[in-house]
Amino acid sequence: MKHQLSIIALLLFVTFPGSDLSAQEGSSRIGLGDYGQTSILDNRFNPALSFIGDFVATWSDDEGIEAGADGFKLRGAEIGLFGAVDDAYEFHGILFFDEEEVELEEAYVLATDWLTPTTHIKAGRFNMDFGKLSPIHDGELPTLDKPSVLQEYIGGTLRGTGAEVHWWSPIGDASLLRGSLGIFQSAESDSHVILGPGGGHHGHGEEEDEDEEGPLRETGDFAINARLSSLFDISDTATVQLGGSLLTAPERVFGVDEDDIQNVDKSVMGLDITLVSTNESNGSGYRFQAEALINDQDSGELDEGDPAVEGDEIFNITNQEATGFYFMAERTVDSNNTIGLSYNQYEHAEDSDEESSDFGVYYTKKLNEFNRLRFEIRSFKDLALEEDGVEELVDFTAVSVQWTVQLGSHGHGLEW
Amino acid sequence: MSRIPNRIFAILILVLLPCTESLFAQDAIRVVTTTPDLADIVRQVGGSRVDVTSLTRGSEDLHKVRPRPRLLNTLFRADALVQIGLDLEHSWLPQLLNAARNPKIRPGSPGFINCSAGIEPLDIPEAITRKEGPDLHIKGNPHYNLSPIQGRKIVTNVIEGLCLQSPQYCEEYRTRGNEYLKTLDKKIAEWKERLKPLKGAAFIEYHPTWSYFAKDFGLLIVDRIESKAGVTPQAAHIAKVVEIANQKNVGLIISRPANKDLALKVASNCNANVVVLPYLSSTTGTLQGYIPFMEIVVSTFEKNLKLAKR
Incomplete structure (x- = not known):
């Protein structure tokens, strides 16, 4: 008992800082107040924080499926945390909130000195490096939504849990080559779309249902993505980028029964070209960007055959190849005002006989670096579910106003 | 050699290129x-x-x-x-x-x-x-x-x-x-000697740029056209700047190239000249070199503040 009391007294003495620190108050000795070890949890090493809020109001003349998007909507709010873990690792985390859910969008570690100086490894959950606009978060897009063709084939954003190696090399004075290769548990889509094929709801189109996966997991079952691009300055003000991306997402699903494991594949290939020109004295400039995609995917369907005949079930796998593209052209009049147009045309991923398109014009007003308004009018020719349950191509137009605000840290990096 | 080692060789060259x-x-x-x-x-x-x-x-x-x-x-x-x-x-x-x-x-x-x-x-x-x-x-x-x-x-x-x-x-x-x-x-x-007679002379700038220069040579920045850093001024602020320019008899407005229009707008309502001055020297032309650039800056202030004084 005596010992226990002594230990408690000792612990109280050691952990209670009051007596020691109070003696330092008012002291003029250099270092006691400013540099002395007076803090238990020093907040100076806290990560950088950012917050993005994205508010959208949309009205369309469509009475079908897209009508759900009409009205005011908090598309989402993102909280970002970024910091150096130590001299060789960085951590990036992005949490997404909307009116219905909280989601961990990205959480990954960046290892910066494992291989060559210009190679780094990303590991965790993050947006895959596929094409130009797919990895970008919605608040940073040049238009209201991800292009429809990206929504249709990859659900807007490709996200996965896995690892990705990034590498770049200078070529001459004004060019560089950049590549990435990733391996992921699965390829999920996750964009917060207002209008388009994924519109009006939170799309998880390509997400795999773990329960339906086959029990065996081999190397070939993981989703793999790769990107190679080249950037070159064609003048003091203009840069061209050519890129190619590939995603393959094999999946093993149950066929007729638990012993019947079937392979279904999805692969998407994309080519992109971007031209950016900026007058750095006043911020004006222009941008042209285009991406073309080929989507190749298997669909599995159980044909139950004759119910009276045992074992008549067949698991049919059909393959569809569909192509599509988008292009956009933007003119930045000055650092605060940008006008642009974009066009999408694509065959449907699951029924390539059907083709959709949309055309939009937009005006972005940067009130300042942290506050932005966008007006967009987009005309769609898209499939909509009619009252009789049959999908038909319909024309409709939507008008949107988007207000994006940002607090805290952000950067203007190289457009890989 | 089979094709696979060739590919690996090519990848190695690409990866090691930065190290060369x-x-x-x-x-x-x-x-x-x-x-x-x-x-x-x-x-x-x-x-x-x-x-x-x-x-x-x-x-x-x-x-x-x-x-x-x-x-x-x-x-x-x-x-x-x-x-x-x-x-x-x-x-x-x-x-x-x-x-x-x-x-x-x-x-x-x-x-x-x-x-x-x-x-x-x-x-x-x-x-x-x-x-x-x-x-x-x-x-x-x-x-x-x-x-x-x-x-x-x-x-x-x-x-x-x-x-x-x-x-x-x-x-x-x-x-x-x-x-x-x-x-x-x-x-x-030499520059101090040349600008000595203009000590206390007032000017207006667009964005907080010339504070150090003004301090060196005893010049006075009486107002800024930009209401706050990075904020394009509204009409009320421009009117306030014009009022101050008239009150203090300011004869010079220093602007950046991108903000010349707003500077001219202020100048049109007071008795001031607008001078566009870059805040850096240049890699080419007459503004090349730090001392030659500062010489042009000093000469510009000297000439225009003298004009304003008249």
Whole structure:
């Protein structure tokens, strides 16, 4: 008992800082107040924080499926945390909130000195490096939504849990080559779309249902993505980028029964070209960007055959190849005002006989670096579910106003 | 040889390409500067020992520089980086440094030369909030290069930086640097003499730029057209600036090229001339070189403030 009391007294003495620190108050000795070890949890090493809020109001003349998007909507709010873990690792985390859910969008570690100086490894959950606009978060897009063709084939954003190696090399004075290769548990889509094929709801189109996966997991079952691009300055003000991306997402699903494991594949290939020109004295400039995609995917369907005949079930796998593209052209009049147009045309991923398109014009007003308004009018020719349950191509137009605000840290990096 | 080893060989070459740079290293130190002012000073101090490249040409708004391959490659190959600091290059340089992953020029390494070391910043905001303007410089006004007296500090910082980079040539750097400082001191004395009769003369600027220059030569900045850092002024603020210009009999408005229209709008309602002055020297033309650039700046103020006084 005596010992226990002594230990408690000792612990109280050691952990209670009051007596020691109070003696330092008012002291003029250099270092006691400013540099002395007076803090238990020093907040100076806290990560950088950012917050993005994205508010959208949309009205369309469509009475079908897209009508759900009409009205005011908090598309989402993102909280970002970024910091150096130590001299060789960085951590990036992005949490997404909307009116219905909280989601961990990205959480990954960046290892910066494992291989060559210009190679780094990303590991965790993050947006895959596929094409130009797919990895970008919605608040940073040049238009209201991800292009429809990206929504249709990859659900807007490709996200996965896995690892990705990034590498770049200078070529001459004004060019560089950049590549990435990733391996992921699965390829999920996750964009917060207002209008388009994924519109009006939170799309998880390509997400795999773990329960339906086959029990065996081999190397070939993981989703793999790769990107190679080249950037070159064609003048003091203009840069061209050519890129190619590939995603393959094999999946093993149950066929007729638990012993019947079937392979279904999805692969998407994309080519992109971007031209950016900026007058750095006043911020004006222009941008042209285009991406073309080929989507190749298997669909599995159980044909139950004759119910009276045992074992008549067949698991049919059909393959569809569909192509599509988008292009956009933007003119930045000055650092605060940008006008642009974009066009999408694509065959449907699951029924390539059907083709959709949309055309939009937009005006972005940067009130300042942290506050932005966008007006967009987009005309769609898209499939909509009619009252009789049959999908038909319909024309409709939507008008949107988007207000994006940002607090805290952000950067203007190289457009890989 | 089968095709697979060929592919692996090709990938290895691509991956190792960045490492080959060091095999072909030159004798001269590859110094990269963020502005032409700094490039000229490094050339004056380093002589033939340095191979200097400026990342900007002098005509840019340093908040609007777009990170691009040429800038990245230049930083990747650099032995030393000389920057203005005080967040002047904050919107593009940290991102490029992060992507270049060049250990020689990482902050804290001998090759990272921050010329704002030892500068006493002016215009440090009292309240650190975006309500004071989205482009608020929380460390203070970064345009100390417009003060020839602070320019001396840039020269001494460059001498120290190059000495750390290649100690074997330090004596050479000091000799050249001191020669340059003598020339600069002579010019400062001459400029002070020329602007002495104009001491106390008032002018208006668009954005907080000329504070250091005004302090050096006893000039007075009576107002700014920009209401807050990065905020385009509204009509009410412009009216206030016009009122002050008329009250204080201001005859000169200094503007940047991009803001000339608003400066002309103010000038049209008061008796002032608008002069467009860049805040950096240039890589080409008459504004090339730090001292020649400052000579043009001083001459411009001298001529226009004399006109305003008449």
